[in-house]
Amino acid sequence: MAKDNCERKPSKAAGGWGALKSVARQLKNSGKPVSGAKTLLSLNQADGFDCPGCAWGDPEHGSSFEFCENGVKAVTWEATKNRVTPEFFAAHSVQELRTWSDHDLEHQGRLTNPMRYNPETDHYEAVSWEDAFAGIGAALNAIEDPNQAEFYTSGRASNEAAFLYQTFVRLFGTNNFPDCSNMCHEASGVALTQAIGIGKGTILLEDFDETDLVYCVGQNPGTNHPRMLASLREVVERGAKVVAINPLKEKGLTRFADPQNKIEMIRGTSAPTSTHYISPRLGGDMAIFRGMSKVVLEAEDKAQAEGKPAVLDHAFIAEHTHGFDAWCDLVRATSWDQILDQSGLTREDIETAAQMYIDADRVIVAWAMGITQHVHSVDTIREIASFMFLKGNVGRKGTGLCPVRGHSNVQGDRTVGINEKAPAAFIDAMEAELGVSLPRERGHNVIQAIGAMLDGTAKAFIALGGNFARAVPDSHLVAEAMGKLDLTVNIATKLNHGHLMPGKQSYVLPCLGRTEIDKNLEGTRQMVTVEDSMSMVHGSSGINLPASKSLLSEVRIIAGIAKATVGSERVDWDTLGQDHDKIREMIARVLPIFGDFNKQVREPRGFWLRNPASEREFRTPTAKANFGDADLPALTEWQSVNGKDAHFVLQTFRSHDQYNTTVYGMDDRYRGIYGEREVVFVNKRDLKAMDLKGGDIVDIIGTYEDGHRRECKGFRVVEYDTPRGCIGGYYPEMNALVPHQTVGDLSFTPTSKSVLVRLEKSNP
Template identity: 45%
Template sequence: MDRSENTDKPTIEPYDEPSGGWGSVKSLVAKSSQEGLLASTVWATLQNQNKPDGYQCVSCSWAKPADPKPFEYCENGAKATMWEITPKRCDREFFARHRVSELLEWTDHDLEKQGRLTTPMKYDASLDQYVPIKWADAFREIGEELSGLDPKSVVFYVSGRASLEASHMWQLFARIYGSNNLPDSSNMCHESTSVGLPESIGSPVGTVTLEDFDACDMMFFFGHNTGTNAPRLLHWVQEARKRGAPVITFNPIFERGLMRFKSPQNPLEMLSPDEGTKMSSDYYQVRGGGDVAAITGIAKAVFALDDAARETGGRRVLDVAFIEEHCHGFEAFETFVRDAEWEQIERCSGLPRSELEHVGRVYSKAEKVIGNYGMGLTQHRHGIENVQMLVNLLLMRGMMGKTGAGISPIRGHSNVQGQRTVGITEKPDLIPVEKFEEFYGFSVPKEKGLDTVESCEGLLDGSVKGFVCLGGNFARAIPDTGRMEEAWRKMRLNVQISTKLNRNHLLTCEKTYILPCLGRLERDAQNGVEQVVSVEDSTACIHASFGKTEPASRELLSEPKITAELAKATIAGKSTVPWDEWVADYGLVRDAIERAYPADFRNFNLRMGTPGGFHRDIGATKREWRTETKKANFLVPESFDVDPDIDTTRPDVLKLITVRSNDQFNTTIYGYDDRLRGVKGTRMVILMNETDMRRLGLTDEDRVDVETHVDDGVTRRVENYRVHAWPLPKGNCAGYYPELNVLVPLWHHSRRAHVPAAKSVPVRIVKRAAE
């Protein structure tokens, strides 16, 4: 079977329906049937999703309200739940029937489609198969392998699925072992936020909560596909639109979720023949990488309006009092904006002056504005500058640290933000080193560890010898996947703690193990006592999560239990961490987190069940600026060119933007249809501007090869893709992640944050000869 197609004749047709609506309902009914799930089982489970006494969704990290709706889940969140509670099993009989070399030819979708992993397995090279292994033997053997490796050569990866408790234990295990190599999902998406926001406002996370969304009178969206990546946010956007708040969107691609939405929560709306709510009052197709220029144009318009107000004695548009009391660097920012030429702004953003001036006028009249953004800002060479420029726009009008206003990075995986909060980071200066050493009697490694890009570099040069993954599908999520897969097999040790089979399990090394774990939805009983875990959402609120379903297998262990057993087998006697006590009572882990991070986790165990969660101590929300200047900083970008290494002077070079379909979450592919874009039966498609297609001699359905246009001695290519005309800015094209990660050079990343620049990949598209 082809890696990304499952029908003989894929189709691409216009989709004019709103996001949500009956299309979403029909998709869930079909998915439930495909998984072999009874409707009653699905309904009973979903009723507990994102509820204060239920489980927190394993999909996106969007906020969970204190007063939830009856159906407090979105289409993708429901699919994630069905994917986890599936009755299908990837058990020892499955592995006995299939060789690894055979499974390597399967698609990502078909691998995970086999169902839940049930039994610890070890790869047998002589059979080219996985064979069962007892838990005790697996822990002992892995511990022996780790003990024989240099800790600095071992990477401890964490996906966004892991709970706060498991994440805290994991990072302690790694550091006691002697490694700060703790890359996580943030390295691939929002590290530009984690580096950029602390420099601007002294916080690594956003400043808004759901209460701010209820109170705002305007929103910006930059580079985010809300309808696919955080669909429950659409309810708050819809409410804002109904009360007349402008929502202004900047995105190279028209995304249905921020165009029209029909809420499945509202029976009258679902039965209405209308097209749903118009979600964006204005939608601008900014050129890929043109966000700094666009924001500069808006700021330039605001300065002009403020000048006019001063001349006429009117009310100032700038929040002068806020700037004088709370900000540093305003003069340099003002000079940068005033000196910018409109010709350059228009050319780099792809937007006319009149449209940006219109946005400036709308913005100047608003009192409470939220700036939302996603990876369309972060995944560029100058992704940090993108983030900081949006902060600048908010600061100039005092839209920070007050109700209804602030910065809102929309995170991806459910607990990816929380993992950083409890110590998952390669940077020891971001953790309480002295406390860990005092509490547990070991010496924390002081040198910086490896992030995702550096771990990949270590794979290529052979310095990384072992990879231990707490969830995720690392080898598919990273850039340069062709080179990485080849390098991966040269390691000594590969350990995957997982719920489902994925490609990472098939990249076998000298020693390779699969350790199946409980999912978040499942009851986790330790010594007969049911345990509770916790997660942090993208608004920095902490929630309890109660497992409700029966485990997929009696052999499954929890992530904290697996972490503790690996630690005991590897670093016994090297610290005073009470691993067994923590596994017996996760509340003790939360006590340890509170002791290490008292400001954020005061009374953790008492507050974790608070409806809507409890909010972390985010200084910027109180206009406390934890920066070097003790103020919020206006930070000026180097230029409008956020991707300075891309040579687009050749007429056949385009900027590729990788995207996700509405039938996937991160690397998990639920199906081959992208309903909201009208793509059915394939993921092997390149969407292109029609003018670019004509210029390159292409028509719809032509078959093409796509090759990265860089001169670094490496050929990166995908073959036999279809092209299709799509409303994109000239010079841009789009295709699906993770399949197109093979085209992203490892070195093509944010210069300081190391986030892969997957939203601006220079490519050449070559028509294939007729076969």
């Protein structure tokens, strides 16, 4: 739709008839409305498949019929009737396909055959699996140093595929595992490991049934984790409180109409998902929690002075924590002026939010990338954890720390070894399993892999799923660098822009989707497994016929490449490629926490991977939960541009009609945007100061100075309720504005929620 025909329409509560209409539209567009509906009936069922969308937990996985709009989109997108065949590639050159949008590329449908790029014709051409494996193996073995190869993983890969992948790569001789988790919750893993001894959240889904208060911070569950809205709504309905802390006013954090509630749908009603909503400046979250901690400590001082019951849980602090006194000194020394300027809130806002904490017995804090994608993200999460320690809100029912992760198995991939800095104990176990020494030096994360591509050190890139080139910061620079590699390989279900940046040799290898049947040599339907945000491990078995007879599972593709590259002396790749039970047996030998993996995962709800911190066993160097030790940032990004004309802090985020880089459609129903994506959301007072209005066309210019011009030209201005000086827009379109050099301290996470830019009115 042309920009001048697009309009901003009012949006109502999250969910409701809008969600059902979207589901119907997705089923219709898939070309398989009847079979698609039947497929949805197997979503999150004991004999069906796990939702390929987000990693939010299921209330009764295997016995409930619970799915969300995002899950429907993910399933129907995969189960489409459309096909990308060798004939399609013969009709369209790579150069032509590069001009297509992300949406149009993936809308062409499922890849059907392994393809190899022909640089002489600029077309992909069909190749046999045997020749593809042999060609990839030869190209990898031609590299002088295994550390010149980068092995990327998407969080949609199963535990079995991820474990086999890391086994192959370590036998090849490198720990280069750039992973999608590096771009989202790496800061959570680093901070939580420091604070509580494990880089995972401490809650189960049932804890939402018993909590008194939830802080939902830096996330938009209506778009990213819709099933979470049901949990938040239930918290509010039973009289507990939910405090939403988010710069943008999001529909999902205010009201939700449950599409599975017949009475509510008939009446057209909805229910709140939060009781309080506060909108801080970008980067101001650490200041908020520091301020709330000041209020709690002041309340404790007052209680002691007046001889009243203690506010703090002194027993927990004394028995289970370290560094309390030093952290208290930091909190008390922090000025209110600094807290209020960084947060953009009033003191009353912070005191009100803190009083809820004082009054509550059981508290959960849940956060996502609005917290993690800043320079000081690790310190912010440490501050959140310290705040929670004050009243012992870790390791009790109804309490805990909850990083809300994205892809369905992004947590599981890390558990089974996709880690560029794997613990020594894991490498020890792998060496014992394989009977060979493995590399131990730290490998590359995403940012380091980008650096290696840009400086010419990297020679090969293999992607197990995902759309690396579009997901990363400085996407325009990465696209250019990928074309200079000796080898690029993409294992995928659908065509995306990452496949259109071929190196000197390039392969696109189509794999089975989560919804499709995969059988072993005996003809028995196989399952794969995933781990959700609550550390629950589920089985997943496809029910649909494969989109093409030529498709192989991710496991078989990895095994084929591995056999052609490192041989079968240490690993029987043929057997593992055909039998997922054998892979799970191997995982359990290397990681005893999985126990009797094959038996447990066949239980209706799967099983829980024990989290010691959730039972107040803190495996840190102090053997206790550690309070933070950091001052607030000297300046947030907002403070650094405050007062500069037309300068802003930009955050990138998803539209409602996308999941990560997959764009299902051109609408963002909850923000009132229809038919377009090249928009920028700006506070109305900022627009007035620049003599702009909603609908004007602007250029967005990055201000990071390294000699590269970063810009997004011709974007339409949308007036939106966001703090002054803070603007927003969609990725992947705006990833070109994110410098790869600006990363989170200790985490290397891209700073996609604090990008420094300026706006200019476009020259017609």
